[in-house]
Amino acid sequence: MSTAPSSASSLAPLHRIDLRGRALSLAELKSAVPRTAQATVTTAETAVLGIIADVRERGHAALADLAQKFDGVTQEHPRVPAEALAAALESLDPKVRAALEESITRAKAFAQAQKPADVDYPIADGAVVSSHWVPVSRAGMYVPGGLAPLASSVIMNAVPAQAAGVASIALASPPQKENGGMPGQTILAAAALLGIDEVYAMGGAQAIAAFAYGVQAGTGPNGGGDTIDPVDVVSGPGNIFVATAKRLVKGVVGIDSEAGATEIAVLADHTANPSFVAADLISQAEHDPHAASVLVTTSVELADAVERELAQQVAATSHRERVEIALSGPQSGIVLVDDLAQGIAVCNAYAAEHLEIATEDAPAIAARITNAGAIFVGNYSPVSLGDYCAGSNHVLPTSGTAAFSSGLNVTTFLRAVQLINYTKDALEQVAEHVITLSKAEGLPAHGDAVAVRFA
Incomplete structure (x- = not known):
């Protein structure tokens, strides 16, 4: 966040939802919390169905047309040459490389610790039932690159897959006109750093379709284009179109979760620092105009203080317009609750991608949360730590799917195969x-x- 002086933001007050004094069922709580408008979801699904059908029918020709339409890039074939990956790593800023390497080190350590053990269980004499974990053969990974080139998402996708033992990994990220039609340079460098050499300049729903169904050779605009083999699992975050595409191809391939436009919820009481809370709400709002930033609090005084902080901090942030749109949307807002018990119920109904606990005895409150992609406990565990260097994974379920989905982890790329030996x-x-x-x-x-x- 920039600290340059600026006038106060013209940000309108966040939408407030007052649940105090109301005893609501789970269904009523789910209806009450801020969400993206259903019309937006329906529109996205209609568009994505058309894109998937086009890629399945026309292959590389469809990918080329969509790269021109959405990215302004003329494309013969989306495969990134090996020399471009090597050059990106060679030219990488040493400080950025050091930060990526630290992130990789921590992510690898946690991924290795997550690996489940095989089980060989003697049910009776001469009867053994086993569960052996086997990696999928091939994984396709999506890395956003539109509004922000998320090199960190290369790490979050690849490290768990490599820890699982996946032999074939392909990565897709949108082509950038300013980078010669290839993905962002830091994304290419991160891929090279992790030894990933199959990288494609493909964005959006078309990338998910290409991974799910594969693309045959010779279907390019000039009759060219190498085969893109289908994958077993598609992972990675993205916008609403990427998340919708993943939902629509689920069953053809496995997916990690519906990791769409990002969201943060902060459960806070009177002890919370309003400056910290405002900064954290902004940190996720800068991702995308559709990002969700929600404060759930027992304290009207804190809510007022956070809004004052937002007015000052939004005015100074780099992506001010994007942040203001996100904070003003129906997916963002402040939810007022009677007490922390009601706040916990609201958070479990909302099932946030990222949930921060900024209360007295935050660890005890966090232990009562059942639905969240990741929980950040206390004043010094902000979501941005998890985005980069906590060791946890930042590819997490959104839009309430954290109630039944897990964040990306080693088991995303593993299957438990049962063996029966009598x-x-x-x-x-x-x-x-x-x-x-x-x-x-x-x-x-x-x-x-x-x-x-x-x-």
Whole structure:
């Protein structure tokens, strides 16, 4: 955030939702919290369905047309040459390289610690049931590059996949007109730093479609274009169109979660520092005009103080217009609650991508949160720490999907394969039960498959 002097922002007061004195059901709480307008979601889905169909039908020709339409780039083939990756790493600012390397070190340490152990369990004598974790063969990763070239998202995507043992990794990021039609230089450098050499200049829903369905060779605007092999899992954050595309291809491929436009919720009481809270709300609002910044508080005095801080800090921030649009949208606002118990209920209903706890005894309050992508505890664990160097992952579920989805982690790229190994004696111990249950279900051939072994 810039500290240059500036006049106060013209930011209108944030939308306030007063839940004090109201006993609301979970459904009512979910309806009450700030959200992106449904019309926006519907419009995005209609557009994305068309893009996916176009990429499936026309392959590289569709990718070229969409690169021209959305990015202003003339493109023969989206693959980034190896020499461009090497050159980006070679020219990387040493301080930026050091910061990326520190982020990689911490992310690797946590990813390795997350790896689940295989299980070989003896159910009975001669009967062993196992669960072995196996990596997917190929992963496709999306890295935003439109309003902000998120080199950190290269790390957040790649490190867990590499820790899982994924052998084939492909990365896509939007082409940048000012970078010769390739993704941003720091994104290319981060990919090179991690040893990723399959990088594509593809943005938006079309990148997700290309990874999900693959693109055949020879479908380019001039009959060219190499094959882009389909992947098993697509991961990464993006705008509403990227998140919608991931939802629509789920089932064709696995996805990490619907990591769309970013959101932050701050649960705060009278002890919170309004300057800190305002800065953190702005830090996520600068991502995208559709970003959500929500304050849930027991204190009207704090809410007023945060709004005064916002007026000053927004005026001085680099992306002032973008921040003002995000803070003024229906997805942002202040929710007033009677007490922290009601605040916790609101936060669990909202299921924020990022949730900060700025209260007395913040660890105890954090322990009562069940729905959040990531929880940041206390005054010195801001969301921006998690965006870069906490060791945690910043690719997290948005739009309430944190109620049932996890953030990107090693298990995103792993499958638990079950192995069943019974001896003849062990099978004989349960044979009669299998035969009985098969008859009860009207599937006697199942029982016959066991009985034949003892005929």
